[in-house]
Amino acid sequence: MQPTATSESPVIPGDRLVPGWLKIFWLYLMLVPALVWGLSSLSGPLSLASAVLTVVTVGFGHSIGLHRGIIHRSYRCARFTRGLLAYLFVHTGLGGPLSWVRVHYFRDYWQNRLDCPAYFRYDHSIARDYYWNLHFALKSGDISRYEIPAEDLHDPWLVFLEKTWFLHVLVAAGLIWAAFGFEAMIICVPVRISVTIFGHWFVGFVSHKYGYARYDIDEATEHGYNNWVLGALSFGEGFHNNHHAHPSSAKMSTAWYELDLGWYLVALLRALGLVWDVQVVGQDNTQKPKAKSRSFRWHWPWQE
Numbered sequence: 001m002q003p004t005a006t007s008e009s010p011v012i013p014g015d016r017l018v019p020g021w022l023k024i025f026w027l028y029l030m031l032v033p034a035l036v037w038g039l040s041s042l043s044g045p046l047s048l049a050s051a052v053l054t055v056v057t058v059g060f061g062h063s064i065g066l067h068r069g070i071i072h073r074s075y076r077c078a079r080f081t082r083g084l085l086a087y088l089f090v091h092t093g094l095g096g097p098l099s100w101v102r103v104h105y106f107r108d109y110w111q112n113r114l115d116c117p118a119y120f121r122y123d124h125s126i127a128r129d130y131y132w133n134l135h136f137a138l139k140s141g142d143i144s145r146y147e148i149p150a151e152d153l154h155d156p157w158l159v160f161l162e163k164t165w166f167l168h169v170l171v172a173a174g175l176i177w178a179a180f181g182f183e184a185m186i187i188c189v190p191v192r193i194s195v196t197i198f199g200h201w202f203v204g205f206v207s208h209k210y211g212y213a214r215y216d217i218d219e220a221t222e223h224g225y226n227n228w229v230l231g232a233l234s235f236g237e238g239f240h241n242n243h244h245a246h247p248s249s250a251k252m253s254t255a256w257y258e259l260d261l262g263w264y265l266v267a268l269l270r271a272l273g274l275v276w277d278v279q280v281v282g283q284d285n286t287q288k289p290k291a292k293s294r295s296f297r298w299h300w301p302w303q304e
Helices: 019-042 044-071 077-088 098-110 127-137 156-180 182-209 228-233 240-245 261-271
Strands: 016-019 136-139 210-215 291-299
Touching: 019 127, 019 182, 044 077, 044 098, 044 127, 077 098, 077 156, 098 136, 098 156, 127 136, 127 182, 127 291, 156 182, 182 228, 182 240, 210 240
Parallel strands: none
Antiparallel strands: 016 136, 210 291
């Protein structure tokens, strides 16, 4: 029997929520310049450049490289490709890759149990979720229970990026400033990263609380929901009920009306021969054993 969270703590005894000082400093280091100079620096060409960087970093780096590739192993690729995609993740500005690997394993472990502690449940307000998720980090008293692959935790390249991720972003900001000017740096770094951080957090919050679901997960606290708009805007990450049911699928959409732009990026890499053995829902055995198909279940804020 695992210990459970108490009314005084959102995590189980032995685990601790600690202020993520680097996370806090980084968030507002990006947000303040974005708010002060972002609007005055905005232009069509710079917006386009920032959008392209978002596709490269968030699409290829986060959704395809870190999430579907390293964490869920939904395809195979050469070590160079894996390393390059991890480097692109660093330039999302979301943080270090190993921090994200760890928290993903923590979250998946607890959300697929009925005794999920409050920190990983989504029965709280958006204000509390903003406070918890963007300002704190979980320190586990027993990281071995999460069975994080040792080849990930001790991968030399990932360890290096974990220690230096912010330096890569700052150097890129300096190079953009030197080559294209202050306005280009503001739009392509602080504004883009602020949108990425808040966008990722918001998609994660909403896709665990609101939308439609076609799967239930036995003995799980969180089943996730699908959202057409957020799914399309987040490279498929907003189809979270599908992802909970088919975690190893490189394709997060399961219906024709769900636009998973991340899947098209995977398909592009496969066509170029950069990834192979791609796991696809409906073609491979990607469904979690405890996932059960059900008729549509909707949940929206006005139903609470």
